[in-house]
Amino acid sequence: MFDRPSVKLQFSDPARERRFRAVYDRAYVTQFRLAVSLGLAVVLLDILMDRLAAPEMSAQANRVRIALVLPVLVAGWAGSYLPAVRRGYQPFATVWAAAAGLALVAALLAAGRDGWEGLVSPVGFLSFVFIEVYGLVLLGLRIQYGWPLGVAFCALYVLVLARFADLPTARLVYYAFHLAAATGLAMLLAWGREKLVRRNFEARSGPT
Numbered sequence: 387m388f389d390r391p392s393v394k395l396q397f398s399d400p401a402r403e404r405r406f407r408a409v410y411d412r413a414y415v416t417q418f419r420l421a422v423s424l425g426l427a428v429v430l431l432d433i434l435m436d437r438l439a440a441p442e443m444s445a446q447a448n449r450v451r452i453a454l455v456l457p458v459l460v461a462g463w464a465g466s467y468l469p470a471v472r473r474g475y476q477p478f479a480t481v482w483a484a485a486a487g488l489a490l491v492a493a494l495l496a497a498g499r500d501g502w503e504g505l506v507s508p509v510g511f512l513s514f515v516f517i518e519v520y521g522l523v524l525l526g527l528r529i530q531y532g533w534p535l536g537v538a539f540c541a542l543y544v545l546v547l548a549r550f551a552d553l554p555t556a557r558l559v560y561y562a563f564h565l566a567a568a569t570g571l572a573m574l575l576a577w578g579r580e581k582l583v584r585r586n587f588e589a590r591s592g593p594t
Contacts, residue, residue: 395529395580397588406587407528411475414526415466418479421524422463425486428516429455440502447497455489462486480531483521487539490517491546498550505543506551506561514543515568522576532576540569 397403433451436444462482471478490513498504522532544562
């Protein structure tokens with residue numbers, strides 16, 4: 387049985403909840419490595435495409451990607467092999483996703499300063515949606531870890547827009563609304579994914 391009404395999605399039996407978390411986290415360590423590999427491929431392709439399209443305007447952003455984004459990705463992939471990560475996957479993945487989001491914002495800021503595709507560009511907003519779905523869904527964060535991460539990243543993006551993008555208030559509110567809507571959608575997908583995984587686990591393990 388699930389505790390209701392709990393957005394955290396928690397089994398009422400503490401022993402079953404502990405078993406679920408152990409199985410869930412072991413499974414998602416492997417998926418984490420696949421997700422990080424996807425992230426590495428996307429960033430490397432971004433560097434290549436920007437260099438081909440606008441080598442001068444994208445130079446600073448690419449330097450940030452090479453100096454900051456790529457090391458964060460590689461560190462996450464390597465760290466996932468540590469025994470401690472298997473015992474504490476959720477905090478590890480949450481901190482790593484936060485670091486990856488900060489690195490992405492830094493790269494977009496650098497791109498915008500040089501007149502390239504920055505925070506207020508289609509690429510910037512697409513990157514925002516990608517990192518929200520990536521962090522909340524692909525990494526397998528349980529909703530109790532995922533929703534604070536999603537809200538914090540959305541708030542950070544809006545604050546950075548307010549500080550550096552020089553937008554009229556109405557335009558900032560417009561962007562903030564759509565960023566919040568994208569965050570809410572990612573959270574709903576993450577909640578639904580975890581609920582389905584819990585239902586499958588409950589069906590396999592039988593009644594309490």
